[in-house]
Amino acid sequence: MNSAQYQTPIADRLRTSAQSDNVPFHTPGHHKGQGIDPELKIWWGEAIFQADLPELPELDNLFAPNGVIAEAETLAAEAWGSDRTFFLTNGSTAGVIVSILAVCNPGDSVLVPRNVHRSVISGLILSGANPVFMMPQYDERLGIAHGVAVDTIATHLASDPKIKAVLIVNPTYYGVCSDVVTIANLSHQYDLPLIVDEAHGAHFQFHPALPIAALSAGADIVIQSTHKTLSALTQASMLHMKGDRVSVDRLAKSLQLVQSTSPSYLLLASLDMARMQMATQGELLLGEAIDRVQRIRSEINKIANITTLEFTHRPGFHELDPLRITVLISGIDGFTADQILHEELGITCELPGLQSLTFIVTHGTTDSDCDRLLTGLKQLSDRINDMILESDPNSFNYELFTEIPTIVLSPRDAFFATSKLVTVSEAIGLISADLICPYPPGIPIVMPGEQITENAIAYLQQIVAAGGVLTGCADSDLQIMGVVDN
Ligand SMILES: Cc1ncc(COP(=O)(O)O)c(C=O)c1O
Structure with a gap:
């Protein structure tokens, strides 16, 4: 391990700025905690507010890093073995959206498993790309989806020349990993970039008994929620890139579309510290x-x-x-x-x-x-x-979720189409305007642009009856749904 990994450039500079006695005539409006309600200050302490600073000259700029953020991202790139690492303050959600914006033009297709996180659908809506869904392997005993079989990917790639990228979720929420090495090789045989949503696998890099990290397996873009399995604060995430199949410029520009121009330094410093902790003691x-x-x-x-x-x-x-x-x-x-x-x-x-x-x-x-x-x-x-x-x-019928519904409109066209609310029974056979998924884990059952099937409704009703929570629907009891009005 390079001894530079003990350094924490953002955290160090932030501490100095937080402790300086410069008078703060800048955002955030609480001005180093002076304007914070006393009760909150007693609960959270003063230090957190003093460190809640904006992009001051000495603190660099997340969209054009050339100071402490650049140094910290370079250390992270070394720790995770990437060519370039970007810090994210809007979660892996932003990273997944950006990865699609970086590799797809409107009308392009992306090969994705059905059990994607809803951020993938947001990426498709924003980019105008179309999903080609593949069914992940299904565990009927547990009623959960696992990874994707290599053969499933091979069949799709051999038969659909419109596919411009492959995106997989690895690991799944349940920690199940696909054969990422073979999937990366396969994608590269078609000269396609492999994007891996590794939101739950930021720790893989740091212990040999853990599954192979996607970047080491050959992925081109990897998105990790550093906050999920390591010690960064909630929302603090990273996007790693390797190789030259993806344009760094396009990716950096895409980041500017979806990330806040006021990145939280608390989050950035926590990414810096989480990297140091793992690189040195992981x-x-x-x-x-x-x-x-x-x-x-x-x-x-x-x-x-x-x-x-x-x-x-x-x-x-x-x-x-x-x-x-x-x-x-x-x-x-x-x-x-x-x-x-x-x-x-x-x-x-x-x-x-x-x-x-x-x-x-x-x-x-x-x-x-x-x-x-x-x-x-x-x-x-x-x-x-x-x-x-x-x-x-045992009365649950898991089989209801094993067929991919027909896509009638692209997620983007469905999102921008005029919609109306109908009862769930009227909705069957119509085109969904909503993205409905039980949350967590955020695996969509009904997607915008898809024909609503009886099975999808029945599956969602089972979840509601069992006390699960649905997001994205007009009412959480699933009495009415949004459909495209044509
Ligand atoms: C597989 C997967 N990808 C992406 C995300 C989004 O991550 P974040 O919460 O960091 O935005 C999640 C969140 O639960 C997830 O489970």
């Missing part, structure tokens, strides 16, 4: 976290009604992040299990599913957190044994 910290999970994983599997998702080699399931624990719950649905854990047992998971719960373990997870999880799951299991089953999870 292997140690992540190794300890992996050991912690291994200790409880086998214990969890001894609990009645609960089993963990384990690695089984099959298409679309090439590797599994050991730091992601997904448990399959029998006897009650995942949303009820989540409610019991969160409200009664003091354990909050990342993601409840119809029949599963997903827990994120990071270098910030302690031994005592792991013990509480184990105890909580045992108590949950006892509760399940005592409960009169009000909902039978």
